[in-house]
Amino acid sequence: MKIGITCYPTYGGSGVIATELGKALALRGHQVHFISYALPFRLNSFIENVFFHEVEMSSYPLFEFPLYTLALASKMVEVAQYEHLDLLHVHYAIPHASSAYLAKQMINGKHKLKVTTTLHGTDITLVGLEPSFLPLVKFSIEQSDSVTAVSRFLKEKTLTNYDINKEIEVIPNFVDTQVFKPVKDDCIKKRLASEGEKIIIHTSNFRVVKRVADVIRIFDIIQKEVPSKLLLIGDGPDRSECERLARQLGLHDKIKFLGKQEGLVEILSCSDLFLIPSQSESFGLAALEAMACGVPVISSSVGGLPELVKHNESGFIAEIGDIDRMAKYAIDLLTNDRKYKIFSKNSRDRAVDLFDISKVVPLYEAHYRKVLES
Ligand code: GMT
Numbered sequence: 001m002k003i004g005i006t007c008y009p010t011y012g013g014s015g016v017i018a019t020e021l022g023k024a025l026a027l028r029g030h031q032v033h034f035i036s037y038a039l040p041f042r043l044n045s046f047i048e049n050v051f052f053h054e055v056e057m058s059s060y061p062l063f064e065f066p067l068y069t070l071a072l073a074s075k076m077v078e079v080a081q082y083e084h085l086d087l088l089h090v091h092y093a094i095p096h097a098s099s100a101y102l103a104k105q106m107i108n109g110k111h112k113l114k115v116t117t118t119l120h121g122t123d124i125t126l127v128g129l130e131p132s133f134l135p136l137v138k139f140s141i142e143q144s145d146s147v148t149a150v151s152r153f154l155k156e157k158t159l160t161n162y163d164i165n166k167e168i169e170v171i172p173n174f175v176d177t178q179v180f181k182p183v184k185d186d187c188i189k190k191r192l193a194s195e196g197e198k199i200i201i202h203t204s205n206f207r208v209v210k211r212v213a214d215v216i217r218i219f220d221i222i223q224k225e226v227p228s229k230l231l232l233i234g235d236g237p238d239r240s241e242c243e244r245l246a247r248q249l250g251l252h253d254k255i256k257f258l259g260k261q262e263g264l265v266e267i268l269s270c271s272d273l274f275l276i277p278s279q280s281e282s283f284g285l286a287a288l289e290a291m292a293c294g295v296p297v298i299s300s301s302v303g304g305l306p307e308l309v310k311h312n313e314s315g316f317i318a319e320i321g322d323i324d325r326m327a328k329y330a331i332d333l334l335t336n337d338r339k340y341k342i343f344s345k346n347s348r349d350r351a352v353d354l355f356d357i358s359k360v361v362p363l364y365e366a367h368y369r370k371v372l373e374s
Contacts (some may be wrong), residue, residue: 001368002031004079006072006100007091009040011205011234011260013285014120017150017173018091019043024361026050033079037068053079069095069102076103080113087114087368093123094133097140114371117144118171121282122209124149124158125303138162146371148364151304154282169367172307173283174360177352180292182269189270192256198228198334201271201295203264203286206236211300213238213245214277214323218298220249221327226334230255231267268293272340273330279320281305291315292351296333296343298326308355314347 003025007018019040022032026049034040034052043052055075057066076088076099088103090096097117107113117140122128128137141147141164148171149155155168193199200219204210212232219230232242232255239257246255261267268274274290274297281303288308290297297315299305300322309315316329333340 001025001087001365001372002033002083002085003368004033004035004076004083004085004088005091006035006076006088006096007040009036009038011041013173013283014092014118015040016042016285017120018089018118020174020176020357021089021361021364022050023047024357025365028361028365030365031083033083033085035072035075035079037072051083069099072096072099073102073106076100077106080107081111084111085113086372087116089116089118089364089368091118092120093117093137093140094127097144098136101140101143114145114368115143116146116148116368116371117141119147119149119154119158119168119282121150121154121303122280124154124161125280125282126209129161134162138164142166145374146367148367150283151307153304153307157282171363171367172355172360173285173288174355174357175285175288175292175351176357177292177348180265180268180289180351182294182348183266184269185266188266192231192267192270193229194227196227198226198272199231199270200228200273200275200330201231201233201268201290202275203233203261203290204236204276205234206238206242208238209279209281210236210238211277211279211320212242214321214326215275216242216245216249216251216255217323218275218277218327218330219255220251221324222330222334223251223254225331228254228272228334231258231271232256233258233261233264233267235259264289265293268295271295272334273298274315275326275330276300276305277320277323277326278302278305284308288351288355291347292355294344294348296340296347298329298333300326310346310350314343314350 019042100115283304300320318325
């Protein structure tokens with residue numbers, strides 16, 4: 001198949017999934033054309049069958065706001081026609097599904113092109129609900145030839161919030177468990193924590209929905225009982241506030257703000273526990289990557305997280321904001337070696353059995369075939 005993929009190219013789960021999917025499809029012999037405003041960050045080396053098409057933006061002074069949606073639609077038409085695309089797969093509905101709709105209208109039957117939209121999270125649960133976007137998101141989803149969602153939760157939310165009567169296939173996010181695997185490297189552990197200390201980790205884009213302040217407060221309780229360090233990876237709007245909170249609680253020596261990091265596998269592998277107390281989370285790709293490295297997860301009970309974290313088997317789930325309970329679960333696990341080993345193994349097994357790239361990419365291929373035959 002010849003597949004066009006549009007996604008956000010910077011850090012973010014939807015971009016990661018779109019890029020890894022495209023790379024995996026190319027390895028399986030499909031031709032993949034990425035269309036975006038910049039090279040997706042995980043597309044940093046030559047891969048056969050993978051092409052990148054940059055959307056050029058005009059900076060004409062009359063346009064106070066960049067007209068990306070329109071420029072993207074034009075580029076989609078150009079690539080679809082010249083590269084003979086069978087299908088355009090857009091990740092994150094806003095504005096990609098609308099650009100794809102427009103592109104298809106412009107092609108107007110001259111060339112057969114199907115559009116698949118994958119819903120990822122805040123495109124449905126937050127941004128898409130804003131009055132200025134809701135009608136367009138609903139329309140663009142309804143007009144897509146097919147729609148997938150990354151969790152059962154997100155599928156239900158889409159159907160109810162947008163009053164949509166359309167088939168939505170749930171295809172979960174995935175991880176390459178050959179890459180994200182436990183690599184016990186003592187050297188790194190020694191550099192991050194002192195002898196005998198546990199490592200608690202959280203990775204995110206430090207937005208309000210991630211509740212990073214809760215991570216710090218949970219850690220505050222944990223470190224009183226268990227010698228430990230907290231690693232905070234990523235960057236975003238809440239980071240300065242969180243650094244202030246860490247200093248206020250006298251934890252600045254025990255919390256390391258590492259910023260954005262490339263070599264996540266090694267850091268995850270020497271961590272003992274992953275915290276994700278989000279306000280909203282349609283899937284929680286960061287938690288899956290931790291599980292694949294054998295790291296149990298403590299999460300809030302929102303969104304798609306309960307589909308990922310099996311309570312009392314691969315981690316624990318508690319109500320949003322219940323930092324005492326999350327800390328109690330963490331202390332229980334970190335002070336019980338036997339239980340910890342079982343949870344760590346369960347986490348890895350769950351990632352391998354249900355969410356490995358080799359199991360999920362064929363679901364997308366089958367989905368495409370169904371759409372193309374319809
Ligand atoms: O929706 C967002 O906030 C952005 C999006 C992204 O691009 O990172 O995150 C969502 O998609 C990820 C990949 O499918 C999911 O793992 C995240 O749970 C989801 N974020 C939220 O629902 C807040």
